[in-house]
Amino acid sequence: MKKRFCFRRGRGVACNNPKPSEYSNNNDSTIMKSPYFYKLVINRFLVGCVLVSIGILLAESSGGWDITNHLLNKPETFFSPPHIILYSGITVAIIGATIMFLHWRSYSTYVVSSRKGERDLELDLSIKLVITGVSMLILAGPLDFFWHSAFGLDGLLSPPHLILTIGMFAGSIGALIGIPSYILINSSSTGKEKRQNNNIDNFKNNERIAISIYTTVTIIGILPIWMSSSGLIYMFSLPFSDTEYYNFNLEPMTAATIATISFPFLISFILVSLFKLTTEIGNKKRKFGAMSVTGSIFIIIAIVTMMMPNKSLIPTIPFYVLNIIPIIIADIFLSKLPLKRMFIYTSGGILGSSFFMLYYPMITHIYNEVLSNQPVWPSLTAPIYFEMITQIYPLVVLPAVGGGILGTIVSNRLINRKN
Amino acid sequence: MNFDYSKIYNSIRRVNTITIIIIVIAIISLIIYYSLSIFFIPQLFFLSSSEVKSQPIITAAKLSTSEVVVGESFHLTITAMNNGDTADLQVVSLSFPNTTSINNIVKISKYNFTQKPVFIEIGDEVGSEYVGLDKVINAYYPGIEANSRPWYTGDYYQISIEVKPSSVGRFVIFVKTISLPHTSELDHYPKLGPKDYQGEFVAVYSVQVLNK
Numbered sequence: 001m002k003k004r005f006c007f008r009r010g011r012g013v014a015c016n017n018p019k020p021s022e023y024s025n026n027n028d029s030t031i032m033k034s035p036y037f038y039k040l041v042i043n044r045f046l047v048g049c050v051l052v053s054i055g056i057l058l059a060e061s062s063g064g065w066d067i068t069n070h071l072l073n074k075p076e077t078f079f080s081p082p083h084i085i086l087y088s089g090i091t092v093a094i095i096g097a098t099i100m101f102l103h104w105r106s107y108s109t110y111v112v113s114s115r116k117g118e119r120d121l122e123l124d125l126s127i128k129l130v131i132t133g134v135s136m137l138i139l140a141g142p143l144d145f146f147w148h149s150a151f152g153l154d155g156l157l158s159p160p161h162l163i164l165t166i167g168m169f170a171g172s173i174g175a176l177i178g179i180p181s182y183i184l185i186n187s188s189s190t191g192k193e194k195r196q197n198n199n200i201d202n203f204k205n206n207e208r209i210a211i212s213i214y215t216t217v218t219i220i221g222i223l224p225i226w227m228s229s230s231g232l233i234y235m236f237s238l239p240f241s242d243t244e245y246y247n248f249n250l251e252p253m254t255a256a257t258i259a260t261i262s263f264p265f266l267i268s269f270i271l272v273s274l275f276k277l278t279t280e281i282g283n284k285k286r287k288f289g290a291m292s293v294t295g296s297i298f299i300i301i302a303i304v305t306m307m308m309p310n311k312s313l314i315p316t317i318p319f320y321v322l323n324i325i326p327i328i329i330a331d332i333f334l335s336k337l338p339l340k341r342m343f344i345y346t347s348g349g350i351l352g353s354s355f356f357m358l359y360y361p362m363i364t365h366i367y368n369e370v371l372s373n374q375p376v377w378p379s380l381t382a383p384i385y386f387e388m389i390t391q392i393y394p395l396v397v398l399p400a401v402g403g404g405i406l407g408t409i410v411s412n413r414l415i416n417r418k419n
Numbered sequence: 420m421n422f423d424y425s426k427i428y429n430s431i432r433r434v435n436t437i438t439i440i441i442i443v444i445a446i447i448s449l450i451i452y453y454s455l456s457i458f459f460i461p462q463l464f465f466l467s468s469s470e471v472k473s474q475p476i477i478t479a480a481k482l483s484t485s486e487v488v489v490g491e492s493f494h495l496t497i498t499a500m501n502n503g504d505t506a507d508l509q510v511v512s513l514s515f516p517n518t519t520s521i522n523n524i525v526k527i528s529k530y531n532f533t534q535k536p537v538f539i540e541i542g543d544e545v546g547s548e549y550v551g552l553d554k555v556i557n558a559y560y561p562g563i564e565a566n567s568r569p570w571y572t573g574d575y576y577q578i579s580i581e582v583k584p585s586s587v588g589r590f591v592i593f594v595k596t597i598s599l600p601h602t603s604e605l606d607h608y609p610k611l612g613p614k615d616y617q618g619e620f621v622a623v624y625s626v627q628v629l630n631k
Contacts, residue, residue: 072507073533073568311505312471319460325452329445337438350449357456375551377507377600378569379471386461393457 051096133171268407352404
């Protein structure tokens with residue numbers, strides 16, 4: 001008979017295929033059926049999701065810092081500060097994945113024993129994606145070491161880096177799927193409490209706090225997806241993959257086209273999806289703020305990891321901070337204006353059109369290959385970018401607006417299908 | 420063609436006042452954002468910023484002796500600094516025009532550059548004419564390049580080499596320092612004198628190698 005490990009307050013108990021009758025005559029059944037235990041399990045599952053998201057966010061942010069570090073200093077040692085933070089982030093993600101896995105097992109066992117086999121399939125999908133993603137993160141380390149040993153210094157696009165970034169992407173999606181699944185499970189048990197609870201005011205206050213927490217964790221969940229997707233697009237568009245043995249740089253026009261279509265789509269898709277998710281969480285009440293906060297965090301991360309290390313870019317920080325304006329406008333359009341297609345698509349178009357400014361300074365390298373192909377020294381990044389913006393932006397703004405609108409359409413369809 | 424103005428008027432009336440206010444504010448904000456980002460800030464940047472001007476110089480070049488017996492070694496210590504704005508990269512280059520290989524002749528005794536020095540062999544691709552790898556040529560003779568990136572204003576870096584010539588005659592060493600990006604005549608040292616195969620000015624040091 002197949003044994004399964006059941007987690008019970010620190011003591012491992014081997015239990016065979018559990019049947020309700022087996023639990024009815026011992027103390028385990030009291031604990032396993034206990035609502036307290038059930039809440040503990042799903043709350044800790046949420047903690048696991050959040051840790052995975054934070055770990056991947058940390059790793060992706062330090063990845064951006066590492067690119068800047070390579071451009072500035074060309075570090076010759078593995079133990080550079082960005083690498084240390086990258087691996088710390090991966091460690092946090094592994095810890096989060098472990099917590100998720102252990103509590104998913106307990107939750108599954110609880111569901112089988114008390115709910116006659118009604119499992120949350122999204123929770124299963126969440127854990128599968130997280131495990132897959134984290135496994136890829138772990139695999140990427142030795143693979144990177146092997147690649148360095150065989151082929152010397154690798155560029156941005158290399159098989160180990162691709163595995164690392166795809167792993168982060170998969171893991172972050174898994175963590176995000178786990179968050180609304182948790183909210184759904186928690187909401188159904190909260191609904192029962194509401195019916196039993198006579199103190200409505202107290203309950204409503206608790207509900208408001210819960211919605212704020214859910215919104216915060218959703219923002220934490222979606223940021224690493226935005227960062228890892230941006231990382232994937234950078235891998236195929238930045239010209240940093242020409243090394244001694246291999247040249248993985250794409251043809252400059254192809255790289256620029258990928259950037260022109262993908263970045264606007266991504267910004268719009270991520271932020272509009274976030275808005276829709278937080279609306280669902282908030283009992284279908286549209287609220288201003290989540291998009292603006294997420295955009296602000298993205299801007300802060302870019303400033304800290306890509307601009308502050310390069311002293312010549314520090315004077316351009318005020319220019320970069322202006323990028324919060326289109327995000328706030330889109331947030332206002334979606335939260336305050338009537339929910340008509342015109343306004344929704346306009347928000348997507350506004351978000352998409354800001355891509356050329358939002359992805360400064362790295363985007364300089366992409367379009368420089370097409371335009372002038374001059375060496376982009378760290379001290380010349382800002383002058384080259386500002387020279388380029390008046391020439392390139394008029395050419396890319398329309399496809400960018402189109403990409404932004406497309407991102408909105410896809411996000412709408414995806415969220416509606418999920419509902 | 421007759422427009423039904425009443426229909427248009429009624430549809431405008433139906434739109435909430437707050438919606439109109441929000442749309443107007445949004446349009447004004449976006450106009451400000453795009454005009455600042457695409458026109459005014461770039462213009463302001465070019466008006467207010469000045470070109471980075473590094474000034475690499477070799478402050479000391481110390482030869483341990485002017486004559487050496489074949490098989491014995493001498494030392495050359497080069498100290499360089501940046502007297503101007505921070506350079507993204509500054510390189511100190513030593514080349515050996517009258518040898519074909521420095522493998523058993525030259526070794527680095529010490530250095531404090533942020534990057535490990537690189538040995539250049541005949542045929543290796545190197546930059547030329549102060550434009551770095553924009554104009555690549557093949558090395559005519561061996562050399563050593565030591566660089567720091569970035570090289571901050573006022574920073575000193577030093578490299579010492581031990582040379583054990585294997586043949587009698589004049590052993591010549593070319594020394595220069597260049598900062599990149601190279602934007603003016605200030606970005607290299609020396610500023611005049613003989614040029615090497617890369618078309619760049621060099622300072623010449625030599626030691627007479629005598630018979631035993």
